[in-house]
Amino acid sequence: MERCGWVYHDPLYVRYHDEEWGVPVHNDRKLFEFxxxxxxxxxxxxxxxxxxxxxxxxxxxxxxxxxxxxFGEEEISALLSEGSEIVRNRAKVEAAINNAAKFAEIQARCGSFANYLWSFVDGRPIVNAFRDVAEVPAKTPLSEQISREWKRAGFRFVGPTIVYSYMQAVGVTMDHVVSCFRYASLAGSSAVR
Known part of the structure; x- marks a missing residue:
């Protein structure tokens, strides 16, 4: 079974590629997770x-x-403690907390974060037809636009490259290469919910 060239043979990575990456996400909690x-x-x-x-x-x-x-200082301290299994970087932890507040503001304003996010692409994923992973860009004009908007709204750690990775992960853009076994099913079902 042919997969995108970036996939390691580790079962965790294979499962992520096969079952999640590039699949359109409309669930706000999942969108916040990513x-x-x-x-x-x-x-x-x-x-x-x-x-x-x-x-x-x-x-x-x-x-x-x-x-x-x-979350306040007590939760931040716990997240940064020696026993914590996450990446113990204060700026990233504080950004996640800050971004949660900004995410909730958008939910309140737009009915859901999904409504807001998917409005950038009129509710339909951008389906690319790359033949090799080397063709996949690190950022696009749309990820630059979203990054600028998110930064203006007060989000942190949302540069255009991170935003593009996010777009790929949640299926706003579908970048499985055409030879990948996931390409046909995802390219043909842009209304997947």
Whole structure:
């Protein structure tokens, strides 16, 4: 079975590629999860974050943005303590808490974060037809636009490269290469919910 060239043979990575990456997400809690994880990845490999995903889930209240937005210094200290299994970087932890509040503001204003996010692409994923992973860009004009808007709204750790990785993860853009076994099903079902 042919997969995108970036997939390691580790079962965790294969499962992520086969079952999640590029699948359109419309669930706000899942969208917040990927925002926390993609922001935490800055400067690290996605595999490093993927291995810590369950720890992030526990540490960040099952990715409930309202609960995370209420975190204070006590929770921050616990997240940065020696026993913590997440990436212990104060700026990233504080960004996740800050971003939770901004995420909740958008939910209140737009009815859901999904409504807001998917409005950038008129509700339909951008389906690319790359033949090789080397063709996949690190950022696009749309990720630059979203990054600027998010930064103006007060989000942190949301540069255009992180935003593009986020867009790929939640299926706003579908970048499985055409030879990948996932390409046909995802390219042909852009209404997947």
């Amino acid at each position: 925002l926390v994880l993609e922001s935490a990845q800055a400067g690290l490999s996605w595999y490093t974050i993927l291995k810590k995903r369950e720890a992030y889930r526990r540490a960040f209240a099952e990715f409930d943005p309202v609960q995370v937005a209420a």
